[in-house]
């Protein structure tokens with residue numbers, strides 16, 4: 294890609310399974326080698342560079358060394374920071390659900406003591422990676438609790454999340470960023486999981502409306518399954534390949 298194209302292309306990256314390899318402890322995983330540096334270089338030369346993740350912005354900022362040029366969209370777009378995490382804005386309609394999510398996290402810890410509960414502020418993730426036999430129990434519990442308390446249920450890799458019932462996903466984040474930039478000639482999204490499908494769809498929608506727009510949907514493979522492979526324009530074998538692809542685009 295030449296530098297004129299690069300400066301008119303937007304880039305979006307999921308975090309877990311894309312910039313970071315999947316591991317047993319969500320607090321201990323780190324970005325793969327060169328990911329923060331490669332993204333920082335890309336941010337300086339592209340139209341827009343963003344991480345769009347289910348993690349809170351504070352976690353992303355810490356992992357990516359708070360590079361100000363990279364926009365951070367956390368909790369599927371419920372949180373956002375454009376200054377490397379120094380200031381974080383929350384979607385106003387989601388904010389009132391904080392006490393309900395606090396309560397859900399407490400209930401999950403009490404009722405599913407062998408699961409790992411990750412309380413992320415406006416979302417609560419219940420992990421069963423370290424106890425796969427709990428899969429059905431966690432799914433059932435989350436579906437029941439979500440229905441009873443009016444919370445949304447989101448599935449991921451060996452995890453089920455409870456979220457506020459607001460219309461917000463990675464697709465909304467990507468669509469807003471693209472709509473704000475009519476001059477773009479292309480957009481790339483790197484992802485690996487179910488929650489990235491709406492983002493792939495948002496890129497495809499722009500390309501459908503505007504045939505000159507180049508949508509690149511990059512899926513990172515995982516031996517646990519590839520829920521994006523049917524939509525992908527390019528498949529990478531593992532997260533460790535992502536910085537190399539970025540470096541090639543920058544050459």
Ligand SMILES: O=P(O)(O)OC[C@H]1O[C@H](O[C@H]2O[C@H](CO)[C@@H](O)[C@H](O)[C@H]2O)[C@H](O)[C@@H](O)[C@@H]1O
Nearest residue numbers: 308309315316317319346347418422450451452
């Ligand atoms: O949108 P993402 O950045 O991909 O976040 C999706 C979920 O990622 C994390 O969980 C996943 O990665 C963990 C660490 O490798 C792994 O232990 C877990 O089994 C995976 O589901 C994160 O902890 C979740 O909160 C995110 O929803």
